[in-house]
Amino acid sequence: MSMRYLDTMRPSRTPSAERLSGEALRVKKSLVETLIQVIGRECARKMITEFGGTRIWVPVRSTPEAKLTRILGETAASTLCLHFGGDYLQIPNTLSGDDIYWRIAELHRQGCKINDIALAVGRSRRTVFRLLRKKITDLRRSG
Numbered sequence: 001m002s003m004r005y006l007d008t009m010r011p012s013r014t015p016s017a018e019r020l021s022g023e024a025l026r027v028k029k030s031l032v033e034t035l036i037q038v039i040g041r042e043c044a045r046k047m048i049t050e051f052g053g054t055r056i057w058v059p060v061r062s063t064p065e066a067k068l069t070r071i072l073g074e075t076a077a078s079t080l081c082l083h084f085g086g087d088y089l090q091i092p093n094t095l096s097g098d099d100i101y102w103r104i105a106e107l108h109r110q111g112c113k114i115n116d117i118a119l120a121v122g123r124s125r126r127t128v129f130r131l132l133r134k135k136i137t138d139l140r141r142s143g
């Protein structure tokens with residue numbers, strides 16, 4: 001084992017609790033929360049549906065013929081460009097954990113096969129089975 005890990009006299013790279021005790025700690029918002037705050041929940045849902053799991057570049061200015069403008073609308077696209085213009089965004093696959101339950105349940109109610117549901121929501125078959133079973137169990141407990 002390296003001596004670096006055993007040497008207790010070296011200063012730590014992380015800030016000490018003593019130095020942080022007087023400062024207010026802030027929890028960083030997730031990208032989803034920021035998107036909802038900036039462009040609204042419905043536009044964030046459209047963006048995740050279209051670009052989920054990919055990295056996109058947000059232009060500095062929105063144009064009417066841009067894909068982002070066609071998907072979100074002119075106002076939301078302009079707002080997004082003002083906030084994130086010139087940056088790359090790694091768009092998450094889902095809006096939230098509850099949203100994935102809703103999507104799986106809805107596809108299951110429509111009669112979709114488990115493989116099709118797994119492909120549609122970007123999860124494994126096992127996860128789809130587990131979430132359906134959990135949802136059914138939760139409904140039985142509450143009912």
